[in-house]
Amino acid sequence: MVTVAGIVxxxxxxxxxxxxxxGESTTDSWIAGQLFMPSFKYSQIVFKGIGWEPFSDIGTLMxxxxxxxxxxxxxxxxxxxxPPSWVERFGDNQAIRFLGSFGGAYLMLFGAxxxxxxxxxxxxxxxxxxxxxxxxxxxxxxxxxxxxxxxVYNKRG
Amino acid sequence: xxxKVDERILNKMDKTFKILFIKGFIIQIIVAIIVTGNTSTxxxxxxxxxxxxxxxxxxxxxxxxxxxQFPYSVLGKPxx
Numbered sequence: 001m002v003t004v005a006g007i008v009x010x011x012x013x014x015x016x017x018x019x020x021x022x023g024e025s026t027t028d029s030w031i032a033g034q035l036f037m038p039s040f041k042y043s044q045i046v047f048k049g050i051g052w053e054p055f056s057d058i059g060t061l062m063x064x065x066x067x068x069x070x071x072x073x074x075x076x077x078x079x080x081x082x083p084p085s086w087v088e089r090f091g092d093n094q095a096i097r098f099l100g101s102f103g104g105a106y107l108m109l110f111g112a113x114x115x116x117x118x119x120x121x122x123x124x125x126x127x128x129x130x131x132x133x134x135x136x137x138x139x140x141x142x143x144x145x146x147x148x149x150x151x152v153y154n155k156r157g
Numbered sequence: 158x159x160x161k162v163d164e165r166i167l168n169k170m171d172k173t174f175k176i177l178f179i180k181g182f183i184i185q186i187i188v189a190i191i192v193t194g195n196t197s198t199x200x201x202x203x204x205x206x207x208x209x210x211x212x213x214x215x216x217x218x219x220x221x222x223x224x225x226q227f228p229y230s231v232l233g234k235p236x237x
Contacts, residue, residue, distance in 0.1 A: 034203045047200060048200060049200070050200045050201055051200070051201070052201070054201055054206040054210070055189065055201070055206070055209065058185075058206075058209055058210050058213055061213055062182060062185070062213055065178075065213070065216065065217070065220070066178070066182075069174070069175065069178060069220065070175065070178075075220060075224050076224075077220065077221045077222075077223075077224040077225040077227070078221050079225070079229065
């Protein structure tokens with residue numbers, strides 16, 4: 001865990017020195033713009049401002065992939081597997097699981113784009129630069145995370 | 158399907174993919190260096206990202222084919 005945190009911190013600091021930000025969610029706007037809306041005004045802004053974010057996303061995917069193959073050995077080969085914590089709370093209905101995961105991801109991405117960046121951009125990059133908006137975002141994310149987990153998983157105690 | 162495949166073959170496939178993964182990752186870094194060149198402050202283009210990302214996609218497809226042969230749930234440790 002400490003090693004992972006160290007690698008992430010080093011990556012963020014390195015990207016700052018190389019005049020890049022450690023962001024992830026901008027890639028989604030960039031991909032949507034490239035594929036479906038190349039002449040859209042917002043897409044043009046994203047195209048001009050994009051840095052290494054798409055490579056950050058590929059790297060994150062490769063990191064998770066590496067972990068699933070070499071460390072945890074839990075690569076599921078795209079089988080339909082529902083996490084036990086979800087089954088315990090909502091049952092094993094695949095449609096409900098799909099709605100929950102897709103809807104949750106949609107809300108998260110929508111919020112990230114409204115805020116002009118996600119946790120990696122605002123929390124990792126923003127906090128390292130001692131940005132007040134980054135610190136404010138961090139507090140809001142942690143509070144929202146705790147409240148959402150409490151509501152969704154209904155844990156007491 | 159998983160029961161039909163010999164354990165030795167599974168281990169061999171597992172080892173082969175791990176080697177493939179490492180090689181693929183190294184190639185990915187080399188491709189990224191070549192396609193971006195000395196342009197750290199220039200916005201990335203679609204083909205630059207696609208040429209690097211396609212390697213991850215290919216690795217995922219190969220891994221899905223290989224590891225779907227393995228027992229369900231936890232690789233190497235079949236679910237009881």
